[in-house]
Amino acid sequence: MDTRPIGIFDSGVGGLTVAKQVIKAIPNEDTIYFGDTARVPYGTKSKETVTEFSRQIMRFLISKNVKAVVIACNTVSSNSYHELRAEFDIPIIEVVGPGVESCLEITKTNRVGIIGTSATIASGAYEKRLKAARPGIRVFQKPCPLFVSLAEEGFTENDIAKLTVKTYLTELKEKNIDSLILGCTHYPMLKKTIGEFMGESVKIVDPAVETAHKMKDCLRENNMTGNETEGKHIFYCSDDCGQFNLICKANLGIDYPVHKESAEKY
Amino acid sequence: MDTRPIGIFDSGVGGLTVAKQVIKAIPNEDTIYFGDTARVPYGTKSKETVTEFSRQIMRFLISKNVKAVVIACNTVSSNSYHELRAEFDIPIIEVVGPGVESCLEITKTNRVGIIGTSATIASGAYEKRLKAARPGIRVFQKPCPLFVSLAEEGFTENDIAKLTVKTYLTELKEKNIDSLILGCTHYPMLKKTIGEFMGESVKIVDPAVETAHKMKDCLRENNMTGNETEGKHIFYCSDDCGQFNLICKANLGIDYPVHKESAEKY
Numbered sequence: 071m072d073t074r075p076i077g078i079f080d081s082g083v084g085g086l087t088v089a090k091q092v093i094k095a096i097p098n099e100d101t102i103y104f105g106d107t108a109r110v111p112y113g114t115k116s117k118e119t120v121t122e123f124s125r126q127i128m129r130f131l132i133s134k135n136v137k138a139v140v141i142a143c144n145t146v147s148s149n150s151y152h153e154l155r156a157e158f159d160i161p162i163i164e165v166v167g168p169g170v171e172s173c174l175e176i177t178k179t180n181r182v183g184i185i186g187t188s189a190t191i192a193s194g195a196y197e198k199r200l201k202a203a204r205p206g207i208r209v210f211q212k213p214c215p216l217f218v219s220l221a222e223e224g225f226t227e228n229d230i231a232k233l234t235v236k237t238y239l240t241e242l243k244e245k246n247i248d249s250l251i252l253g254c255t256h257y258p259m260l261k262k263t264i265g266e267f268m269g270e271s272v273k274i275v276d277p278a279v280e281t282a283h284k285m286k287d288c289l290r291e292n293n294m295t296g297n298e299t300e301g302k303h304i305f306y307c308s309d310d311c312g313q314f315n316l317i318c319k320a321n322l323g324i325d326y327p328v329h330k331e332s333a334e335k336y
Numbered sequence: 337m338d339t340r341p342i343g344i345f346d347s348g349v350g351g352l353t354v355a356k357q358v359i360k361a362i363p364n365e366d367t368i369y370f371g372d373t374a375r376v377p378y379g380t381k382s383k384e385t386v387t388e389f390s391r392q393i394m395r396f397l398i399s400k401n402v403k404a405v406v407i408a409c410n411t412v413s414s415n416s417y418h419e420l421r422a423e424f425d426i427p428i429i430e431v432v433g434p435g436v437e438s439c440l441e442i443t444k445t446n447r448v449g450i451i452g453t454s455a456t457i458a459s460g461a462y463e464k465r466l467k468a469a470r471p472g473i474r475v476f477q478k479p480c481p482l483f484v485s486l487a488e489e490g491f492t493e494n495d496i497a498k499l500t501v502k503t504y505l506t507e508l509k510e511k512n513i514d515s516l517i518l519g520c521t522h523y524p525m526l527k528k529t530i531g532e533f534m535g536e537s538v539k540i541v542d543p544a545v546e547t548a549h550k551m552k553d554c555l556r557e558n559n560m561t562g563n564e565t566e567g568k569h570i571f572y573c574s575d576d577c578g579q580f581n582l583i584c585k586a587n588l589g590i591d592y593p594v595h596k597e598s599a600e601k602y
Contacts, residue, residue, distance in 0.1 A: 107381070108375065108381060108385045108389075109374065109375045114488070115373070115374060115575050115576070116575050116576035118576070119374045119574075119575045119576070123374075215485070215488075215489055216482075216485055216486070216489055216491070216496075218485075219481070219482055219484075219485035220482070222380070222481075223481055223482055225482070228503075229499060229503075230482075230496065230499055230500055230503060233495060233496055233499055234496055237494075237495075237496060308385075309381050309382050309385045310381070310382035310384070310385070334600045
């Protein structure tokens with residue numbers, strides 16, 4: 071039995087959608103979440119900067135004695151996973167692989183779409199892995215940088231959200247895809263508006279659920295399963311805790327303690 | 337004669353609109369610009385975080401031997417100016433004062449509007465200074481957090497920009513203001529769309545020009561005027577230089593050298 075906590079991190083609050091699924095899938099494990107709200111967003115920044123910020127957060131989580139880490143951020147998963155895995159000697163689960171696997175199970179026509187931040191789309195991570203797993207697949211991509219700001223502003227179903235969804239996704243809709251990967255942890259907040267625009271023939275793939283199951287399997291395989299009682303959950307963010315606390319409560323339904331911590335010194 | 341450079345800083349590229357005016361107003365002075373593109377934006381973050389980031393940048397600029405500093409960012413000017421002035425022993429010019437002075441000269445009805453980031457509006461800096469200078473003035477404020485993302489995405493005149501302007505500014509328009517302060521250095525990029533929505537009766541106030549003149553006066557008063565030949569201009573940013581270089585060239589019309597520097601270590 072390994073009672074050490076699982077680390078989960080994201081550039082900000084988006085990864086809470088993943089944390090929620092992790093807590094649901096393995097409720098007996100302790101978790102420590104870090105959201106880098108002082109430096110959010112990552113998706114408009116360079117691979118080098120994203121990797122350096124992620125490295126600092128990994129060091130912080132390891133200082134908290136985590137046994138494994140979930141990268142709950144598509145930008146980090148797409149740009150920095152290989153570097154982090156090479157540098158840190160603990161199991162790391164990211165979100166791109168699970169998203170790819172879900173999509174491959176769902177698609178019938180092998181015409182799939184991917185939306186994400188500029189950094190995620192520029193990395194080509196989803197496309198490469200889909201094509202490696204199924205060479206004949208047709209992949210259509212579109213960066214949607216404004217979706218993160220819309221989600222953070224709470225503009226998820228109003229006219230601005232609908233017009234922005236239409237502006238970004240019209241060209242994907244015309245490609246007759248049958249599944250669409252939400253390649254950014256903020257995007258599930260716009261799921262309803264995206265789904266209504268794309269229509270019922272397009273299945274929306276949110277990698278969070280599959281990612282949580284991947285961590286469950288990982289703990290089993292490494293003989294790392296933990297507590298038999300209910301897990302404890304601690305949240306850290308690098309900017310003001312009040313706003314984070316509100317969003318955390320709205321997403322997870324529980325008023326967890328939130329602490330402020332800067333990753334820069336790690 | 338004091339040939340040391342002037343420091344100018346912003347959370348990212350928005351302050352280039354101010355740098356342009358400074359270079360125009362005092363073309364013989366050398367300048368050093370720092371844009372914190374790795375941690376942009378500041379306007380959605382807490383006063384404490386904004387002040388700490390600004391402190392690091394001040395230390396960086398001072399390490400480069402600057403004689404005075406322009407805070408080319410409304411969020412920093414509104415939230416951190418007094419702290420910085422108390423901590424650093426060189427002249428510091430910020431953007432709120434010049435914006436207030438311009439507005440007071442322009443308004444005839446004493447009904448004025450202010451738009452800015454959430455942090456700038458929450459600080460109340462513009463409102464306090466307007467009311468201190470002219471007690472009877474009526475001030476109407478509105479945070480427009482999405483404008484920064486729109487400007488960075490290049491959505492400045494399309495339907496999304498128009499709808500967002502309408503959504504944020506309808507309540508200000510109904511207040512019958514006769515002048516509107518653009519309290520964020522990104523917002524001049526949306527000036528045309530904002531101006532068209534507000535109508536000809538509303539004068540748009542951009543504090544950049546007045547800020548540059550303030551620095552010119554400051555150098556004279558402190559016997560700090562510099563070179564008699566054309567000034568040199570160096571730019572630093574904390575994320576990828578390529579993107580910054582493109583925007584810098586688009587704003588200033590010259591292909592200045594851009595160097596990468598992290599403020600965190602200062």
